[in-house]
Amino acid sequence: MDIEQFVAQSIGEWRSMRSGHSLAFQQFEDVLSEISIKRFTEDHQKISELIQASSQPTNNQYCAPFCMEWNAESDWEPDDPSEVSSGSCLIVPIPMDKKSGKLLRSVGYAESAAAESDYRFLEDGTFILNTHYEQSIAEERIWFISEHVRCRSSVLKTSAGSGILQASFASEVRKIST
Amino acid sequence: MDIEQFVAQSIGEWRSMRSGHSLAFQQFEDVLSEISIKRFTEDHQKISELIQASSQPTNNQYCAPFCMEWNAESDWEPDDPSEVSSGSCLIVPIPMDKKSGKLLRSVGYAESAAAESDYRFLEDGTFILNTHYEQSIAEERIWFISEHVRCRSSVLKTSAGSGILQASFASEVRKIST
Numbered sequence: 001m002d003i004e005q006f007v008a009q010s011i012g013e014w015r016s017m018r019s020g021h022s023l024a025f026q027q028f029e030d031v032l033s034e035i036s037i038k039r040f041t042e043d044h045q046k047i048s049e050l051i052q053a054s055s056q057p058t059n060n061q062y063c064a065p066f067c068m069e070w071n072a073e074s075d076w077e078p079d080d081p082s083e084v085s086s087g088s089c090l091i092v093p094i095p096m097d098k099k100s101g102k103l104l105r106s107v108g109y110a111e112s113a114a115a116e117s118d119y120r121f122l123e124d125g126t127f128i129l130n131t132h133y134e135q136s137i138a139e140e141r142i143w144f145i146s147e148h149v150r151c152r153s154s155v156l157k158t159s160a161g162s163g164i165l166q167a168s169f170a171s172e173v174r175k176i177s178t
Numbered sequence: 179m180d181i182e183q184f185v186a187q188s189i190g191e192w193r194s195m196r197s198g199h200s201l202a203f204q205q206f207e208d209v210l211s212e213i214s215i216k217r218f219t220e221d222h223q224k225i226s227e228l229i230q231a232s233s234q235p236t237n238n239q240y241c242a243p244f245c246m247e248w249n250a251e252s253d254w255e256p257d258d259p260s261e262v263s264s265g266s267c268l269i270v271p272i273p274m275d276k277k278s279g280k281l282l283r284s285v286g287y288a289e290s291a292a293a294e295s296d297y298r299f300l301e302d303g304t305f306i307l308n309t310h311y312e313q314s315i316a317e318e319r320i321w322f323i324s325e326h327v328r329c330r331s332s333v334l335k336t337s338a339g340s341g342i343l344q345a346s347f348a349s350e351v352r353k354i355s356t
Binding site (some may be wrong): 032102164 | 347
C-alpha cells in the first residue's frame with residue numbers, strides 16, 4: 001500500500017458510525033455521519049497556499065490531493081436537529097518515500113487550525129497518522145477490512161506528558177449507488 | 179514485541195469502554211466493564227486439556243498462559259441490574275516464531291465454543307488475532323498507546339462471503355492501585 005493506492009481506495013461516499021470515549025469521565029458519544037472523499041483536481045492555488053503556510057519546502061512533490069466533507073449528527077442532543085456538525089477539509093499528501101511522508105490538512109482533527117502530520121504505512125497496509133497540535137498529539141489509524149469497509153481509530157493525548165484525553169473509533173461502510 | 183512481552187504488558191486490572199457497531203442496523207452498544215488479566219500458573223491439567231482438544235500437536239511448546247475475566251454492564255437495559263454479563267477464559271499462546279503463532283482459548287469471542295486463533299505482531303507491536311469460527315471470522319487488534327492504555331478493535335465477518343456483521347472498539351485504562 002502506498003499513499004496513491006490508499007487515497008484511491010478511500011475515494012467515495014461513506015456512512016460512518018463513530019464512538020468517542022472520554023477516558024477521564026468514562027463517557028461515550030455515538031455519532032452517525034456521512035463522509036464524502038473526493039479527488040481535489042480544480043484549484044492548484046489552494047494547494048500552493050497550504051504548502052506555503054506549512055513547514056514543508058515548496059518544491060516538494062505532493063500527490064493525490066483530496067477533499068473530505070462530513071455531516072455528523074451527535075447523540076448528545078437527540079431532539080435538537082441543530083446539533084449537526086459538518087465541515088470540509090483539503091488534504092495534501094507529500095510522500096517522502098513509498099511508505100511514509102507528510103500530510104497537510106487545511107483543518108485539523110483535534111484543533112481547527114491547519115495541521116501538518118507524519119504518515120506511514122505498516123506492512124499490512126494500516127495507515128498511521130501522527131499530528132502534533134498546540135495542546136495535544138493525535139494518533140489516527142485507518143485500515144481496510146474489505147474494499148467497502150474501513151476502520152478508523154484516533155487517540156488524543158496531552159502534548160505535555162502522557163495523559164490520554166480521548167479515544168474514538170469509526171467503522172465506515174461505502175455507500176454503493178444503485 | 180513478542181508474545182511474552184505482550185502478555186507481561188497486559189497483566190493487570192483494566193477499566194474498559196467498549197462500543198459495538200452493528201453495521202447492518204446502524205446501532206450502537208456502549209458497554210463499561212472491568213477486565214482482569216492474570217498469569218495462569220496453577221493448573222497444568224487445564225492447559226493440557228485445551229491443547230489436546232485443539233488441532234495443535236501436543237508436543238508444541240506453549241508460553242505465557244493467562245486467564246482473562248470480565249464483568250460487563252450493557253447499556254441496553256440501564257435499569258435492569260441483571261443485565262450484567264461476565265465470564266472468564268483461559269488463553270494459551272503457542273508461538274511458531276518470534277512474531278507469530280497460535281492462540282488457544284477455552285471460550286471464544288464470537289461464539290462460546292473453544293477457539294483456535296492465529297496471531298501475529300506488526301512491526302510497531304500491534305497484535306493481530308484471526309479466528310475462524312463456525313459461522314464467522316473475527317479479526318481483533320490490540321495496540322498499546324502507553325504503558326497503561328491500550329486499544330482493542332474487533333471486526334466480525336460472515337465466514338461465507340464478505341459480509342461484515344459487527345465492529346467494535348474498546349479503550350482500556352489500567353486501574354492503578356493506590
